[in-house]
Amino acid sequence: MKKIFWSTVVAMLLVACSAGAAKGENEKTQETEPADSSATEKVESAKVLPDTLTIAMCGDIMMGTTYPSRQLPPNDGKDLFRDTKDITLRADLAVGNLEGTLCDGGNSTKGSGPNSYSFRTPTSYGVNLKDAGYDFMSQANNHANDFGDTGIKSTEKVLDEQGIKYAGISGRVESAIVERNGVKYGLCAFGHNRYTLKHKDIATVKRILADLRPKCDILVVSFHGGAEGKDKTHLPQGTETFLGEDRGALRDFAHLCIDNGADVIYGHGPHVTRCVEVYKNHFIAYSLGNFCTPYGINVSGISGHAPVVEIQINSKGEFLQGKIHSFIQQKGVGPRLDTTNSVARQMKSLTESDIKNPTFTIDNEGNIRKR
Numbered sequence: 001m002k003k004i005f006w007s008t009v010v011a012m013l014l015v016a017c018s019a020g021a022a023k024g025e026n027e028k029t030q031e032t033e034p035a036d037s038s039a040t041e042k043v044e045s046a047k048v049l050p051d052t053l054t055i056a057m058c059g060d061i062m063m064g065t066t067y068p069s070r071q072l073p074p075n076d077g078k079d080l081f082r083d084t085k086d087i088t089l090r091a092d093l094a095v096g097n098l099e100g101t102l103c104d105g106g107n108s109t110k111g112s113g114p115n116s117y118s119f120r121t122p123t124s125y126g127v128n129l130k131d132a133g134y135d136f137m138s139q140a141n142n143h144a145n146d147f148g149d150t151g152i153k154s155t156e157k158v159l160d161e162q163g164i165k166y167a168g169i170s171g172r173v174e175s176a177i178v179e180r181n182g183v184k185y186g187l188c189a190f191g192h193n194r195y196t197l198k199h200k201d202i203a204t205v206k207r208i209l210a211d212l213r214p215k216c217d218i219l220v221v222s223f224h225g226g227a228e229g230k231d232k233t234h235l236p237q238g239t240e241t242f243l244g245e246d247r248g249a250l251r252d253f254a255h256l257c258i259d260n261g262a263d264v265i266y267g268h269g270p271h272v273t274r275c276v277e278v279y280k281n282h283f284i285a286y287s288l289g290n291f292c293t294p295y296g297i298n299v300s301g302i303s304g305h306a307p308v309v310e311i312q313i314n315s316k317g318e319f320l321q322g323k324i325h326s327f328i329q330q331k332g333v334g335p336r337l338d339t340t341n342s343v344a345r346q347m348k349s350l351t352e353s354d355i356k357n358p359t360f361t362i363d364n365e366g367n368i369r370k371r
């Protein structure tokens with residue numbers, strides 16, 4: 001059971017609430033203010049952040065598609081997050097990557113050939129994301145534009161209706177702020193497609209981070225990048241290419257973000273998991289794989305690995321500890337508990353081979369601890 005504290009110089013007001021109600025009671029907490037305005041100013045200036053903040057992060061989410069044919073889970077997808085939502089609901093901030101669109105019409109921008117994948121999830125499924133506690137979705141990926149502007153605008157409308165923030169499309173929403181329990185989380189997202197904000201466009205990355213940093217307490221960056229497939233689990237040095245595309249120099253990008261003020265980085269795109277790193281006391285997940293993709297994306301073997309990585313950070317955004325929660329996807333069902341912890345063990349193995357001299361350890365249950 002977690003407690004969230006607010007203290008003030010004026011009233012030494014202490015507000016505590018349980019983790020289960022923490023998100024919902026946020027607004028109530030902020031409305032608790034003294035009668036006169038001068039006291040209000042002092043409350044603001046005396047704001048004390050909680051000692052420990054919890055962030056839950058997930059990879060690709062595409063809850064089912066109506067294109068080119070209906071491939072939808074039972075019960076309107078309401079059971080997809082059954083095994084994972086306890087973690088995302090209790091976290092102060094829960095984030096993922098929306099690998100597709102939330103729309104009911106429009107025309108595919110990719111055609112309908114056998115190797116053409118366009119993802120169109122019914123707008124009525126948006127509530128499933130809210131019910132699972134998600135606060136932010138990245139749009140900077142290779143499926144956000146599957147139904148062009150129609151799809152992008154519909155997706156944004158659905159997320160707005162559910163109170164879920166988003167970012168990542170060039171010329172649309174570059175960044176977002178989520179406020180929870182008095183803490184402001186700044187969020188932005190980068191991808192490799194022409195319509196996304198690109199991780200290889202260093203000037204834009206630096207500009208967005210510089211804009212966001214003074215507006216938030218904790219700065220979280222999402223990226224979609226890297227080559228795809230079961231043989232692409234290792235994080236290379238330098239630039240990766242796939243299908244003739246530059247898919248990013250992801251170590252360099254993640255480090256650059258932290259050097260420019262980011263606190264936490266989460267990646268996705270390869271459709272398999274990759275290593276994690278703690279760089280200058282800040283946490284990076286290089287790929288969280290497929291998380292909730294019941295149709296349209298191969299989930300056999302390690303492609304079905306669907307971790308939720310839950311980390312605790314301090315009020316400066318520095319990594320304290322974490323846990324790789326192991327889930328495995330089943331076709332048509334979504335992520336289900338992996339009692340053998342094979343997902344955590346795979347990410348532990350990849351981390352041990354791909355991160356030199358790590359400042360942390362991962363055990364077979366997925367616990368991440370500083371050395």
Ligand SMILES: [Zn+2]
Binds near residue numbers: 099142224269
């Ligand atoms: Zn993708």
